Amino acid sequence: MNLFDVKGKTVLITGASRGIGKTLALGFRxxxxIVYGAGSRPESVxxxxxxxxxxxxxxxxxxxDAYNEIGKIREKHGKLNCLINNAGIATNTPASGFKEDELQNIIQTNYAGVFRNCQAYYKHHKKxxxxxxxxxxxLGIVGSKLASxxxxxxxxxxxxxxxxxxEWCNSGYRVNVICPGLIDTDMTEMIKSKDYILSQVVSAIPMGRLGKPEEILGAAIYLASDASSYVTGQEIIVDGGMIAQ
Ligand SMILES: NC(=O)c1ccc[n+]([C@@H]2O[C@H](COP(=O)([O-])OP(=O)(O)OC[C@H]3O[C@@H](n4cnc5c(N)ncnc54)[C@H](OP(=O)(O)O)[C@@H]3O)[C@@H](O)[C@H]2O)c1
Structure with a gap:
């Protein structure tokens, strides 16, 4: 028996067009x-x-969007086994310079979007x-400059x-979190584009390097499989030791 088996499970991954989400989509495949990968635009997918x-x-x-797509997956496969809310955006705007539209966009994408998707999943599958x-x-656990x-x-x-x-434990839901450290994707382009910033950042990581998107996959497979059947409400930190110091 393979405790970490996800074979035949239906998995929906948001933000799967590139970066961590793309690697998760290919890894679960x-x-x-059975992988459903979401992007924000038709060209992305x-x-x-x-x-x-x-x-x-x-x-x-x-x-x-998520409510409709989850409904279609349920209709076709009977059940969505796992929802991975991965889509996200980052900015390096100083706190004093945030404009209202930028503030709303990041809140809508990173927080309200996650809530809405969870709610849509629950509405379709509460039984x-x-x-x-x-x-x-x-950065949801520790603070950092330009990331307010x-x-x-x-x-x-x-x-x-x-x-x-x-809240949903008695309805048979598990809800867990993966907290990546700095991972080599488009999102960290602003760090990688300047050598002096990159070397400063890397020197603050005990493992001395950025993580690779593939290094998030193990935690996701663990949480999606029966290996974690008694785990809920937890976060797994995958950061090369960055916040262990
Ligand atoms: N890279 C890191 O160092 C790092 C560290 C910690 C946490 N994370 C988190 O990990 C997740 C993935 O990050 P990443 O580095 O892979 O980012 P990325 O390479 O910049 O990719 C971002 C993904 O999010 C999608 N997305 C953005 N806005 C969206 C929207 N409004 N609706 C739907 N999808 C949207 C993008 O889809 P389109 O291509 O269609 O726009 C893309 O697939 C994010 O939640 C991020 O905050 C990343």
């Missing part, structure tokens, strides 16, 4: 799951069909239970997940 991934468009700021993995960040609103949204995702884990 390789592990035999065009590559998926030829990779054996079902591409769907979910702009997490929309009230209906069957489910498994939710929310991707937050170590981002950190706030990720901290909110962590406590939202704990609250839902408790």
């Amino acid at each position: 390789d592990a035999g799951a 065009e590559w998926m069909a030829k990779e054996g991934i079902n591409g769907v468009v979910i702009d997490v700021r929309s009230e209906k 069957d239970g489910g498994n939710i993995i929310n991707v937050a960040s170590v 609103v981002y950190s706030g949204t990720k901290g909110a995702v962590i406590t939202l997940s704990k609250a839902l884990a408790i």
Whole structure:
């Protein structure tokens, strides 16, 4: 028996067009799951069909996209086994410079979008239970310069997940969080583009390097599988030791 088996499970991953979400989509596919990968736009998901991934468009700021897509998955497969809320955006705007539209956009994407997707999943499956993995960040646990609103949204995702884990436990839901440290994706382009910033950042990571998107996959497979059947309301930190110091 393989405790970490996700074969045949239906998994929906938001923000799967690139970065961590893309790696998760390919990894779950390789592990035999039926993968639905979401991007915010049709162009983002065009590559998926030829990779054996079902591409769907979910702009997490929309009230209906996730609700409609989860309904279709349920109709086709009977159940969505696992929802991975991974879509997210970051900015490096100083707190004093935030404009209202930028503030609303990041809150809608990183926090309200996660809540809405969880709610949509629950509405469709409240009689069957489910498994939710929310991707937050170590910056939801510790503070950092130029990350005020981002950190706030990720901290909110962590406590939202704990609250839902408790509220929906008796409906058969598990809700857990993965907190990546700094991972080599488009999101960290602003760090990688300047050597002096990169070396400063890397020197603060005990493992001395950025993480690779593949290094998030193990935690996701663990949380999506029966290996974690008694785990809910928890976060797994995958950060090369960054916040252990
Ligand atoms: N990279 C890191 O160092 C790091 C560290 C900690 C936490 N995280 C978290 O990990 C998650 C993935 O990050 P990443 O580094 O892989 O980011 P990324 O490479 O920038 O990719 C972001 C993903 O989010 C999607 N997205 C953005 N806005 C969206 C919206 N309104 N609706 C739906 N999808 C949207 C994008 O889809 P489109 O391509 O269609 O726009 C893309 O697939 C994020 O939640 C991020 O906060 C990342």
